[in-house]
Amino acid sequence: MRILVVEDEKKTASFVRKALEGEGFAVDVCGRGDEALAAALATPFDGLVLDIMLPGRDGLSVLRQLRAQGNRTPVLLLSARGEVDERVEGLDAGADDYLPKPFVLAELVARVRALSRRGGETKATVLRVADLTLDTISHRAQRGGKVFDLTAREFRLLEYLMRSAGRICGRMSIIEKVWDYDFDPGTNLVDVYVRRLREKIDDGFEPKLLQTVRGVGYVLKE
Amino acid sequence: MKIRTRLNLWYTAILCGVAFAVIGAAVYHELVIETRPHHHHGSKREAELDSEDLIDILTWTVTPAILLGVVGGWWLMRRALAPVADLTQAVKKINDHNLSQPLPCSGNGDELDQLTEGFNAMTARLDGAFQRIREFTLHASHELKTPLTILRGELETALHDEPASAAQRERLASQIDEIERLAKIVDGLTLLTKADAGQIALKCEPVRLDELVRECVADAKILAQPQSVEVHLDSCDEITVAGDRHRLRQLLLNLADNAVKYNQPGGRIHFSLRRDGPSATLQISNTGAGLAPDLQARVFERFFRGDASHNSAIEGCGLGLSIAQWIVQAHRGAIQFASQPNELTTVTVRLPLA
Numbered sequence: 400m401r402i403l404v405v406e407d408e409k410k411t412a413s414f415v416r417k418a419l420e421g422e423g424f425a426v427d428v429c430g431r432g433d434e435a436l437a438a439a440l441a442t443p444f445d446g447l448v449l450d451i452m453l454p455g456r457d458g459l460s461v462l463r464q465l466r467a468q469g470n471r472t473p474v475l476l477l478s479a480r481g482e483v484d485e486r487v488e489g490l491d492a493g494a495d496d497y498l499p500k501p502f503v504l505a506e507l508v509a510r511v512r513a514l515s516r517r518g519g520e521t522k523a524t525v526l527r528v529a530d531l532t533l534d535t536i537s538h539r540a541q542r543g544g545k546v547f548d549l550t551a552r553e554f555r556l557l558e559y560l561m562r563s564a565g566r567i568c569g570r571m572s573i574i575e576k577v578w579d580y581d582f583d584p585g586t587n588l589v590d591v592y593v594r595r596l597r598e599k600i601d602d603g604f605e606p607k608l609l610q611t612v613r614g615v616g617y618v619l620k621e
Numbered sequence: 622m623k624i625r626t627r628l629n630l631w632y633t634a635i636l637c638g639v640a641f642a643v644i645g646a647a648v649y650h651e652l653v654i655e656t657r658p659h660h661h662h663g664s665k666r667e668a669e670l671d672s673e674d675l676i677d678i679l680t681w682t683v684t685p686a687i688l689l690g691v692v693g694g695w696w697l698m699r700r701a702l703a704p705v706a707d708l709t710q711a712v713k714k715i716n717d718h719n720l721s722q723p724l725p726c727s728g729n730g731d732e733l734d735q736l737t738e739g740f741n742a743m744t745a746r747l748d749g750a751f752q753r754i755r756e757f758t759l760h761a762s763h764e765l766k767t768p769l770t771i772l773r774g775e776l777e778t779a780l781h782d783e784p785a786s787a788a789q790r791e792r793l794a795s796q797i798d799e800i801e802r803l804a805k806i807v808d809g810l811t812l813l814t815k816a817d818a819g820q821i822a823l824k825c826e827p828v829r830l831d832e833l834v835r836e837c838v839a840d841a842k843i844l845a846q847p848q849s850v851e852v853h854l855d856s857c858d859e860i861t862v863a864g865d866r867h868r869l870r871q872l873l874l875n876l877a878d879n880a881v882k883y884n885q886p887g888g889r890i891h892f893s894l895r896r897d898g899p900s901a902t903l904q905i906s907n908t909g910a911g912l913a914p915d916l917q918a919r920v921f922e923r924f925f926r927g928d929a930s931h932n933s934a935i936e937g938c939g940l941g942l943s944i945a946q947w948i949v950q951a952h953r954g955a956i957q958f959a960s961q962p963n964e965l966t967t968v969t970v971r972l973p974l975a
Contacts, residue, residue, distance in 0.1 A: 408767055414774040479766040501770035501804050504777040552839070581867050585805055585941065586878040591843050613790070614780065614797030 400515050401425040404448045405435040405458065406477070415448065418504050419511060432456030436464055444472050446515045448507070451478040451489070459492050466493035473514040477502065486581060498571075505615045506569030513563075526561040529621045531600055531608055533561055540600065547599045552577065556592055557600070560609065560619040569616040593617055624705075625698050632694045640687050648675055704733045712740070718819075720748035755818050762811040769807065773800050802938065809940035813923065816947045823865040823951055827975050830860045830869070830901055834894045837873035841890060844881045848888070850907075855893040860901045863975040864952045872948040875941045876968050880907035883966065896974070900954070903970040911962040920958045921946045 402419055406412040407430045416426045427444075429435045433455035439447060447465075451458035462474055476494040478485055486497045496510050526533045531542045538554045540547045549557065555577045560568060570589050574580045578588070593609065601607045610618050704727065711724045723741040726734050779785065780793045815821050834857055842852045862869075880890045888908035895902050912920065912927050919925045924939040942958070945968075949956040954972040 408771070410771045411767070411774060414771075414778050417778060418774075479763055479770070499808075500766045501773045501800070504774050505781075550839070552843075580870065582871055583805065583808065584871065584874045584878070585809075585938065586844060586874060588840060588844060588874075591847065595843065595846075613794035614777065614801070 400445045401427070401442075402446045402448060402511060402515070403427045403429060403435065403439060403442075403444045405429050405432070405453065405461070406448070406450045407431065407453055408450075414504065415507065418508050419448075422508050422512065424511070424515075430454070432458060432461045436461045439465055439472060440468060440470060446511055447472050447474040448511060449474055449476050449494075451476060451485075459489065462489075462492045462494060475507070475510055475514055477507075503569045503571065503615050505567040505612065506572055509563070509566050509569065509572065512566065526558065526564075528561055528564045528619055529606070529608060530604075531561075533557055542600055542604055549599070552592065553596050553599075556596055560617065563619070565618070565620045567612050567616055567618045573616065589616075625702050628698050629691075629695050632698070633691050636687055636690045636694070640683055644675075644679060644683060651675060708733065708737060708740075715744065717751055717817075720744050720751060752818075755814055758810060758814040759818070762807045762814065765807050766804075769800060769804050773797065773804070776800065806938045806940065809938050809944060813940065813943055813947060816951070821951075823868060825863050825865060827861050828864045828866050828869055830862050830864075830903070830972070831857050831894055833866075833869055833873055834892060834903065837870070837877050838892050840874065841877040841881065841892075844878065845884070845890060848881065848884060848886050850881060850884045850886070850888045850890060852890045853892065855891050857892075857894045858896045858901075860894060860896055861975045862901055862952070862972045864972070868948045868951070872945050872970070875945045876905050876970075879941055879968075880905050880966075883907065884909045897971070900971045900973050903972070904967055906965045906967040908964075909966060911960040911964065911966045912958075913962060914960075917958055917960055921956070 400423070402424045404412055404415050404419070404426055406415065406428070409430070412428045412430065416428055419426045427438070427442075429438055430453075432453035435447075435449070435453070436456060439461075449458045449462060453461070456464075458476060458478075462476070465472065465474070473495045474493070476489040476497045477500060478489065478497070479500040486499075489497045495514055498507060498510060524535050526535065531540065533540045533554075535558055538549060538551075540549055540554075540557060556573065559573065559576045571583065573589050574584065577592075578584075593611075597607075597609045601609055606621060608619055608621065610620065612618055708724065721744075723744070724737050726737050726741075728734065776793050776797050780790055780797070785793065812821070835854070838852060838854045845852050877890075884890065884907050890908075891904070891906045893902075893904045916927050920927070921942050923943045925942075926939045946956050949970055949972070952972050954970060956971075957969045958966075959969070960966040
């Protein structure tokens with residue numbers, strides 16, 4: 400998997416590269432918009448991490464030009480502006496995902512991973528992690544012979560965590576996917592819901608499946 | 622006393638004074654000087670006749686003249702000062718959002734026009750200053766994001782480096798928490814600055830407010846559980862407003878979050894949504910310490926945190942209610958805060974129905 404990171408801020412580009420390489424991606428880095436466009440058109444990348452504010456040519460214009468030329472490489476937009484309207488503008492221009500700065504590095508890595516295998520998501524109706532199962536049709540969760548009642552929100556949270564099993568889910572992704580919020584609600588809503596979910600699926604069972612990644616988010620894994 | 626009334630009184634007094642002085646002089650001339658040289662019969666009688674004539678003249682000529690003078694003067698003053706009244710009305714409408722609109726000039730170059738021009742020049746300078754402050758805040762919050770991104774990324778990389786000990790990890794994680802808080806403040810500032818500059822467009826569509834309220838009550842129950850605070854939905858009329866769904870959810874969650882944070886263990890939160898004539902009235906009340914009356918007017922100020930500024934147990938960036946106020950005003954609604962210390966604190970939001 401080969402990813403092009405387009406970011407003019409050298410330090411940011413450097414730790415993004417390090418993090419993605421740590422996940423097994425091959426990473427190219429480019430600091431200018433015009434060069435990035437030429438590179439993306441010349442080389443078939445598996446994904447693009449594209450900053451909006453760039454010298455040479457801004458990210459949105461690079462993206463529009465790529466799409467206009469029929470290039471369908473998945474693109475994750477980064478922006479220091481991070482407001483709902485810019486997010487919408489970015490997605491309208493053809494971006495597949497959007498992340499406002501300052502972002503959680505693990506979140507960025509998770510999203511790039513999701514991008515590069517978009518479409519290959521499991522469509523299974525019964526999800527399974529260790530001895531925990533979730534039936535996405537009857538909305539019932541089960542572990543060790545015990546059946547749990549889940550509220551609608553708890554179900555969506557558990558479904559999201561189970562579909563991303565083994566991967567870190569950042570707070571912002573959870574808020575987007577489970578609450579459909581485009582903004583950071585500035586509350587500890589996610590943490591409180593996770594705590595409740597944990598009481599149901601982990602209390603009295605071993606091993607604990609729902610783990611906290613301090614400063615980042617949560618992960619469901621054995 | 623108004624300038625017009627004062628000028629009118631002075632003018633009337635002067636008019637009367639001058640009139641009486643003229644009449645006095647005339648009477649003196651008629652009665653004393655005119656009668657002195659010719660000293661013969663009938664002259665006394667003539668003088669008496671003259672004085673009666675004088676009284677007649679006074680009654681039928683001078684008094685109406687004075688009255689006419691007063692009325693004319695009053696009309697003149699009114700005409701002369703009307704532009705001042707217009708100017709006052711126009712000036713009263715000026716606030717920090719319409720500073721760039723100049724007051725209308727009549728264009729005839731009189732003193733009032735000069736005043737208006739001077740005033741317009743002043744508001745233009747003020748507008749420039751406001752704009753520079755907005756741009757500054759916007760640039761500052763934007764510029765802060767790059768170093769924050771770097772700091773966060775570096776710390777996160779360090780946190781996941783294998784050799785870090787548990788104590789080191791704890792310290793790194795705590796630094797990440799603080800960066801997160803800083804990032805939230807910067808986000809809130811960016812949002813408010815953009816809102817001030819009118820750069821945020823709301824997507825207006827019919828929104829079922831009662832559904833959003835029920836959803837928010839469900840979230841509030843979860844948020845309130847750790848403090849064993851009870852959440853009640855007292856009434857919830859079926860209400861549709863025209864608004865931006867995301868912003869309205871942000872508003873509700875913001876208010877619910879405050880009601881939980883500033884509550885007391887074992888306290889209560891009451892939600893109610895009612896149709897109230899042409900508007901929807903949403904009330905969120907909570908128990909808790911509340912806020913002293915002299916501080917209540919300031920709750921919507923940015924970074925105002927009341928007594929909480931000394932209470933580090935209450936997390937928050939101090940922008941929540943400012944953002945809530947912006948959202949409500951952007952929907953042409955009104956928001957009010959009322960608190961009886963140690964009883965109920967109530968936030969009331971009124972939004973026009975769709």
